[in-house]
Amino acid sequence: MPSLAPDILTRLRAALTRCTQLRDDAVLRALFADDRISPWANELPNALRASDRVAFVIDTLGDREHAGYGENALVLFLHALRDTVDPRDTLHGELDALADEVKTALASPGEFPEPRQVSRTSDDLGSLNRQLTRAKRTLHILEEQAAGYTALTRPVHLQIELEEQRELVAALEARLR
Numbered sequence: 001m002p003s004l005a006p007d008i009l010t011r012l013r014a015a016l017t018r019c020t021q022l023r024d025d026a027v028l029r030a031l032f033a034d035d036r037i038s039p040w041a042n043e044l045p046n047a048l049r050a051s052d053r054v055a056f057v058i059d060t061l062g063d064r065e066h067a068g069y070g071e072n073a074l075v076l077f078l079h080a081l082r083d084t085v086d087p088r089d090t091l092h093g094e095l096d097a098l099a100d101e102v103k104t105a106l107a108s109p110g111e112f113p114e115p116r117q118v119s120r121t122s123d124d125l126g127s128l129n130r131q132l133t134r135a136k137r138t139l140h141i142l143e144e145q146a147a148g149y150t151a152l153t154r155p156v157h158l159q160i161e162l163e164e165q166r167e168l169v170a171a172l173e174a175r176l177r
Helices: 006-018 025-031 050-061 073-082 090-107 122-146 156-176
Strands: none
Touching: 006 050, 006 090, 006 156, 025 050, 050 073, 050 156, 073 090, 122 156
């Protein structure tokens, strides 16, 4: 796993979780046809959930480098993914900013750089508010499901989803401040 600041890692996970390309193994593998990331096309295991795919991508690519490009594989993945997103979508700019932050963070291990500031328009804020509303709604549903269990009988996957959803809500709330 790459040594990234918790803030960057949380935002990276949140952004990747929102990408449709990471919701299905076959679609994700198709993305790896891109020359920048094709060396790692067969290294990702199948996953049942998008959050697992996100973790596998970060863990698999975070410490790898493409000799031909002289660039970190996770940064190249973010660029390849960004190139599949409509430039008018705020996710495009977010992936671009994250690629820059990850590149900077990995170039200076142990030092956590300040997040790149992206100008926020009312559309960006509206999008963030909608994402936060969806994330809170999902968190509420997960909490209702978890309420039917005790701490000892709660399924592990439900506990993990709860933790990830809480992180997503916290990250979105922090971005809106």
